[in-house]
Every structure is written in structure tokens, then in C-alpha cells.
Amino acid sequence: MLATSERVELLEHAEQLAQMVLESDIVEQYQICLYKMQTNKETQEKINRFVNLKDLYEEVQRFGKYHPDYKRVMSQIREYKREMDLDPHVAEFKLAENDLQGLLDEISMQVGGAVSKHIKVPTGNPFFQTDSHSAGCGGGGSCSCSA
Structure with missing residues (x-):
């Protein structure tokens, strides 16, 4: 692939767009929420408890209802997931993550539509x-x- 001036210019515009996204309020809010979630001790305990139980859950899934701990694990995994999802830092992070994904989806649609309506x-x-x-x-x- 040859590096033409048109390609270099296109890459420069892409880098500028990426920089604008990184400097946006949406990315800033995402990073703040991620930091809060990662540094809050209670939130991390909930996440770790859920992740640790997921390993046992996957083992139970292999055997289904015939596994001796099936009911207990299935009940606990739902309980731990609910606790994790209802944690204010996790909930705030998920909202920020959805906002960022929405921004990236909009940019993808704009770029694709600028090339062709059939993209x-x-x-x-x-x-x-x-x-x-x-x-x-x-x-x-x-x-x-x-x-």
C-alpha cells in the first residue's frame, strides 16, 4: 500500500476526530465513572464476589440441574449480580458506557453515510x-x- 498525500491527510483527519472524542465531555464522564468504580472498595468487593462465583456457575452449567449445588449457585449468582448491578458506581458506569457507545455509533453512522448510503x-x-x-x-x- 502506497502512502499518498490523500491517505496521509485522511489519517490526520481520523487522528483529529479521535482526539476530539477523547476530549469530549462524554469520555470525561466515562473515565470519572470508571475511576470511581475501580477505586470504591465496596463496589470492588461486589464485583469480585460475583466474578468468583461465575467460575462455579460455569462448572454448574456443565452438569445443569444434576449438579449438587445447582439451586444454591443459581440463586446466589442472581443475588450477587443484582447487588453488583444496583451498586451506584456500577450503575453510573454503565450509563456512561452506554453514552460513549452511542457517541461512537453516531460517528460510525456519519462516516459510513459520508462514503455511501449503502455502507x-x-x-x-x-x-x-x-x-x-x-x-x-x-x-x-x-x-x-x-x-
Whole structure:
């Protein structure tokens, strides 16, 4: 691949766009929430307790309801997940993460649409998937393939 002045200019614009995203309020809020979540002792205890139980959960899943600890593990995993998800720092982080993902999805749609209205941009968000911006084979049959 040859480095033409057009490619270099395109890469410079991409770097400028990335820098603008990094300097945005959304990324700043994401980093603040991530820091709060990672430094709060109680939040980390909830996350670690859930992660440690996940290993046992995966073992129980291999045997299903025939595993001797099936009911206990299934009940505990739901309880620990609920505790973790209801933690204010985890909840705030997830909201910030969704906001950042939304920004990145919007940028992807803008860039893809600037190239062609037929560009398929996998956003993972049904809000952005229209007929002209379908997700292809993973978009629920909108690509009309026979797969």
C-alpha cells in the first residue's frame, strides 16, 4: 500500500476526530465513572464476589440441574449480580458506557453515510439500523441473503 498525500491527510483527519472524542465531555464522564468504580472498595468487593462465583456457575452449567449445588449457585449468582448491578458506581458506569457507545455509533453512522448510503455500519444499536444502514446478515434477515 502506497502512502499518498490523500491517505496521509485522511489519517490526520481520523487522528483529529479521535482526539476530539477523547476530549469530549462524554469520555470525561466515562473515565470519572470508571475511576470511581475501580477505586470504591465496596463496589470492588461486589464485583469480585460475583466474578468468583461465575467460575462455579460455569462448572454448574456443565452438569445443569444434576449438579449438587445447582439451586444454591443459581440463586446466589442472581443475588450477587443484582447487588453488583444496583451498586451506584456500577450503575453510573454503565450509563456512561452506554453514552460513549452511542457517541461512537453516531460517528460510525456519519462516516459510513459520508462514503455511501449503502455502507453497512454495525452499530449494535437497533435505533441506528434503518433499511439503508442494515447490519447485514446479523441484522435479522434485512440483507435478503439465503444464509
